[in-house]
Amino acid sequence: MGEEEILAVIRRRPEAIVEALERRPELLAGLIARLAPWDRFATKEDMDKRFEMLMDFMNRRFEAMDKRFEDMMTFTERRFEAIDKRFEDMRAFSEGRFEAMDKRFEDVNRRFEDLTRYVDKRVGMVERLLVGFNVPILAAVLAALLKGLLW
DSSP: OOHHHHHHHHHHOTHHHHHHHHHOTHHHHHHHHHHSOTTTSOOHHHHHHHHHHHHHHHHHHHHHHHHHHHHHHHHHHHHHHHHHHHHHHHHHHHHHHHHHHHHHHHHHHHHHHHHHHHHHHHHHHHHHHHHHHHHHHHHHHHHHHHHHHHO
């Protein structure tokens, strides 16, 4: 069989190639061995070198990322410390303001209590006076009303 006859059979029945390779798989291995560019394939030593280079590269990248994360962490920690300090300053200021307000309210409450006692004393004195003066007036009004009703 010539080349042209073989090509004609392959064109008519391409599955013949698959059948032939299934019957004799060593043909495929031999074909690959003849056609493969062995000079371009890497050896085990080449693969080990490339793997080490890749691992070194990855380690450097991870170290750089770790450093960046550490820098970010220190930056955020400093920011939070500054925020905490601001809140402490605000808290101290507000506590001082509340203490001043409490003192003012205590002063106002004391003055109000003093004023209440003063008013109570004056009202009590006025009540005593009115009651003291009104008893005879009340008796006279009652007497006049009783006389008017009786008449």
